[in-house]
Amino acid sequence: MACEISDEDLIERFPAYAIDHDTKARYRGWLDRVMLVDRCRNCGTWHEPPGPICPLCWSTDTVPTAVGGSGTIHMAIFLHQGPPAEGVDYTTPYPVVVVELDEQAGLRISSTVVGAGNADIVIGRRVRLDWIERGGAPMPVFRLDDADGVRS
Amino acid sequence: MTPGWRNPAKDLVAIASAATTGFFASNTARSQLSYAAQAAIAALRAAGVSAAEVDGIIGSTSPTASEMQQALGIPVVTYFANPPIPFVNQLSAAVAAVHSGLCNVVLAYHASYRLPWNTSASLKDPFRRGGMTGGAGAAVPESVSGSVGYTAWASRYLHEYGGTREDLGLIAINGRSNAANNPAAALREPLTMPGYLDARMIRYPLCILDMDIAVDGADAFVITTAERARDMRLKPVLINAATLGMTSTSSEMQTPSLREHGQQVVVESLKARGDFWIDDCDIYFPYDGFSIIALNWIENAGFCGPGEAGEFLRQHWDSRTNRVLIDGRVPLNPHGGSLSEGASQGSGHIREAVHQLQGSAGDRQVAGAARAIVTAGGFFFNAQGALLRADG
Ligand SMILES: [Zn+2]
Numbered sequence: 001m002a003c004e005i006s007d008e009d010l011i012e013r014f015p016a017y018a019i020d021h022d023t024k025a026r027y028r029g030w031l032d033r034v035m036l037v038d039r040c041r042n043c044g045t046w047h048e049p050p051g052p053i054c055p056l057c058w059s060t061d062t063v064p065t066a067v068g069g070s071g072t073i074h075m076a077i078f079l080h081q082g083p084p085a086e087g088v089d090y091t092t093p094y095p096v097v098v099v100e101l102d103e104q105a106g107l108r109i110s111s112t113v114v115g116a117g118n119a120d121i122v123i124g125r126r127v128r129l130d131w132i133e134r135g136g137a138p139m140p141v142f143r144l145d146d147a148d149g150v151r152s
Numbered sequence: 153m154t155p156g157w158r159n160p161a162k163d164l165v166a167i168a169s170a171a172t173t174g175f176f177a178s179n180t181a182r183s184q185l186s187y188a189a190q191a192a193i194a195a196l197r198a199a200g201v202s203a204a205e206v207d208g209i210i211g212s213t214s215p216t217a218s219e220m221q222q223a224l225g226i227p228v229v230t231y232f233a234n235p236p237i238p239f240v241n242q243l244s245a246a247v248a249a250v251h252s253g254l255c256n257v258v259l260a261y262h263a264s265y266r267l268p269w270n271t272s273a274s275l276k277d278p279f280r281r282g283g284m285t286g287g288a289g290a291a292v293p294e295s296v297s298g299s300v301g302y303t304a305w306a307s308r309y310l311h312e313y314g315g316t317r318e319d320l321g322l323i324a325i326n327g328r329s330n331a332a333n334n335p336a337a338a339l340r341e342p343l344t345m346p347g348y349l350d351a352r353m354i355r356y357p358l359c360i361l362d363m364d365i366a367v368d369g370a371d372a373f374v375i376t377t378a379e380r381a382r383d384m385r386l387k388p389v390l391i392n393a394a395t396l397g398m399t400s401t402s403s404e405m406q407t408p409s410l411r412e413h414g415q416q417v418v419v420e421s422l423k424a425r426g427d428f429w430i431d432d433c434d435i436y437f438p439y440d441g442f443s444i445i446a447l448n449w450i451e452n453a454g455f456c457g458p459g460e461a462g463e464f465l466r467q468h469w470d471s472r473t474n475r476v477l478i479d480g481r482v483p484l485n486p487h488g489g490s491l492s493e494g495a496s497q498g499s500g501h502i503r504e505a506v507h508q509l510q511g512s513a514g515d516r517q518v519a520g521a522a523r524a525i526v527t528a529g530g531f532f533f534n535a536q537g538a539l540l541r542a543d544g
Contacts, residue, residue, distance in 0.1 A: 016291045016292045017291075017292065048405065048406055049403065049406075055400060074308065075296070075304040075305065075307045075308045076307050077296075077300070077303045077304055077306075077307050077355050077356060077357070078355065078356035079293055079354075079355050079356075080352075080353045080354055080355065080356065081354060081355075082293040082355075083291050083292060083293055085292055085293050088293050093353075093356060094293055096293060096294055096295075096296060096300075096304075098296055098304055098405050106401070106406060106408055107406075108405045108406060109405070110294055110295060110296045110304075110405060111294045112293070112294050123307065123308065123311040124311075139294075
């Protein structure tokens with residue numbers, strides 16, 4: 001299990017991300033290809049970004065919890081330039097989406113969409129989580145959910 | 153929220169003077185401190201204030217208040233601060249410090265500087281490689297933190313209201329037409345809608361003309377009690393109200409919607425604590441660090457409904473001057489805004505308001521300008537605003 005690797009090794013696996021004691025569980029989850037989002041065990045609400053307490057009830061019993069990975073594209077942009085990253089070629093504008101997860105209204109995470117043309121990556125499309133590799137470490141991405149259509 | 157609105161400092165703190173170095177969209181062979189110091193000396197001289205009379209310094213990202221105090225040889229201060237940007241943070245700190253008696257005469261400034269995070273050309277200048285790294289967002293393309301967040305919400309705006317890039321372009325064109333009359337502005341060549349639509353795309357749907365222009369340059373202000381300002385050289389500009397606004401879900405991704413963020417807090421606060429609003433202002437300054445921010449401010453301020461800003465701008469477009477004149481009278485960002493004058497983090501908007509209300513805005517002067525509204529900052533962590541009025 002990735003949760004057994006050292007803190008130093010975790011930082012080394014994800015050099016492009018700022019990892020601290022509040023976000024370390026997320027990236028340990030990535031190594032296991034599991035998307036973890038903080039959930040308050042006291043009141044049941046989900047929270048992003050990860051934090052030390054539940055903003056609603058102030059419980060410290062917030063637990064990184066696996067999400068289903070299905071959601072809806074809430075925002076969609078296409079980068080014609082951006083930071084260098086393995087596998088990213090801006091000659092075709094690079095899609096970046098903010099996805100609202102099914103777990104809770106307003107609960108959103110961002111990534112790219114793979115396996116689709118840019119014209120099909122539109123706000124309202126249903127997506128599901130998948131994983132690719134970057135720099136030898138897993139990275140969460142989205143794929144269009146062909147079984148479902150466009151929601152508002 | 154029941155704020156219990158109070159405004160005991162209303163009209164009791166004034167901007168005595170404002171000055172600028174002008175802004176340059178190229179890497180000049182000067183330091184950020186040299187611009188800040190130049191603007192500061194100009195503002196102090198305009199007000200007739202000596203270094204020894206300054207007892208408060210409010211800086212911004214760089215140079216810090218202590219660096220500025222040393223550079224100008226200001227003997228003693230009893231208050232100093234380096235608030236974050238945009239510039240209503242500095243203005244609010246000055247109101248609080250002066251009205252409470254922490255100090256009497258504040259020198260406040262913001263120096264803009266082209267740095268590697270906002271211009272790739274700055275990487276070529278070894279003397280610019282230090283400096284602040286903020287604003288760049290995350291180091292991975294999949295992040296929408298920092299400035300990328302505005303592009304994301306621009307996509308949402310166009311989706312929700314069926315808007316077009318032309319709606320955004322009107323903000324850019326308005327700024328450019330106004331900048332033509334502003335010698336301090338970095339970009340003054342006329343801009344047409346085809347020219348806007350052809351401009352280099354950076355992050356669709358925002359092109360390079362939707363993003364403020366990185367510049368070298370600075371603005372500075374002398375802020376003191378209204379009473380003391382009346383004894384200085386220029387007509388005081390009274391700070392009728394100033395406010396910051398933020399909500400609990402303020403991060404780029406978790407902001408609930410374009411109708412639920414800091415801007416609504418700012419509007420409510422200014423209307424409750426100030427003496428005038430959009431129906432009786434002479435100039436309006438909607439912050440335009442990104443064009444989408446200005447559209448959202450115009451709507452949230454109440455000039456029109458959600459999603460209607462593009463149509464509102466077309467209805468109030470003055471074809472003769474190729475810019476907005478609300479009801480044929482009220483200009484928006486008459487100095488050119490951040491998109492054309494330069495990325496001043498709101499200091500340019502406030503400096504122009506001061507000059508307009510003092511009657512010293514040259515070719516841009518709005519006849520009889522007595523009241524200005526500045527709504528600065530964006531959606532996430534930094535919405536803010538101020539009501540400024542001419543004394544007397
Ligand atoms: Zn809770």
